[in-house]
Amino acid sequence: MRTAPLAASLLAALAVAGTARAEGGTIAGKVEATPAKYLPETVVYLKSVPGSRPARTHQMDQRGMQFLPHVLPVTQGDTVKFLNHDHVAHNVYSPDGEGYNLGSFKEGEAASFVFKKTGVYTQLCSIHPEMLAYVFVGQNPFAAAVDAKGHYVIKDVPAGTWQLAVWNAHKLKAPDRSVTVAAGKKLEADFALKR
């Protein structure tokens, strides 16, 4: 029974070590959308990058009657911990992929889900139908949601040639791009999304 805490602390140490990746490159750029109002729900990501990485835990808050962040990129196997900082109860469920319903919980409470399958999960609250967010589950951690102006940055990308793609919640599309990342270098890749 004494080995369990030791194993847990070893895993924690490995998780910390795992964040110190070998020097990679950066991919950055700007996404434009037509129509522009659909821009904020967009993720730029690398389709497939080999290698095993320690699973991470992310947070999605419920605050001011909305999910924050609105778009959360995670990696297959990662956990999302859903928080509640409102004075009312919220529910957390998604009909997508394998689907989940974490029930309802009050201010200060939390519930977690492990995303085992890649895909996009619309994140909903059964109590407040206006609440909506997206959990983007990729094959690898090299993904970024665009900001309000369409900018994105993906850091610590391993050197190599990868397929860079864009997901948009409103089915706007742009062709994938082949990008070659060099250690310590930054490359620019812009996209124009349309129907």
Ligand SMILES: [Cu+2]
């Ligand atoms: Cu709610």
